[in-house]
Amino acid sequence: MALSERERQMLEEMEEAIRAEDPRFASQMNGAKRIVGTDRRRVVVGVVGALAGLGLVLLGINTSLWVGVAGFVLIVAAVALALAPTRGSSGIGVVTDDGSVKKKPARRPKGTTTGRGATTARAKGPKQGTFMERMEQRWEERRREGHG
Template sequence: MALSERERQMLEEMEEAIRAEDPRFASQMNGVRGPGGDRRRMALGIVGALAGLGLVLLGINTSIWVGVAGFALIVAAVALALTPGGRPTHGLGLVGDDGSVRRPGTGHQRPRAKGGKAAKATRQGTFMQRLEQRWDERRSNGQGW
């Protein structure tokens, strides 16, 4: 079922808000792997695990070191198959004091807020300090417990 124009617009706004709020999370969710990269890694992992199993079985009849090498090959192949591959198509940005996001190696800055200019950051302090500040504001307004 296709999304309506309004739903598509809302989805794009939410995606942009997430990209502006947390560029690292957004880049992880973008699917930064190349096309077919996961299939190749999975196939290579399966082939490596089967070869390692063959070495383990051969090591039972010959030398223990062949079995150990087979076990190491199985572990490496499974690790290869299960870890995400590929490189991000774009690097993570550096967030400046004014809230703008600057890409490493470039002078380009992307404003975090809507509009042409970079907005002044409204948040100050660490995450825990901001939570404590919100808690204090709610308690002073009678909204707390």
């Protein structure tokens, strides 16, 4: 059923309000139409592998426990292969003020030089404290920002 002109206008106004209020949410909703980084061939191989694994599980019920276990492992591996993103396409990005998503550049290995001649390890600076101490510091900062 088609929308009337007034309904379309109201829908567009609501979309604009959502984009203005929460650009990250709006960009996520725009990107939710397709799975990022999937490859049809990998999905087909994953489905075929999962079906073969299911066959092994059913065969393992009648024969040996180890055949069933191998079938289960094959199912898990096939599903992981099918759902894993491809190497070249990273779905990670930064949401800009206008709501669009800007892709993050690929990370450089530690010790490689940046454009200014400094290495990334030195440019980033030393880490302060253990992992848990840094997490506690972040938690305290968030609590202070949220409550006053």
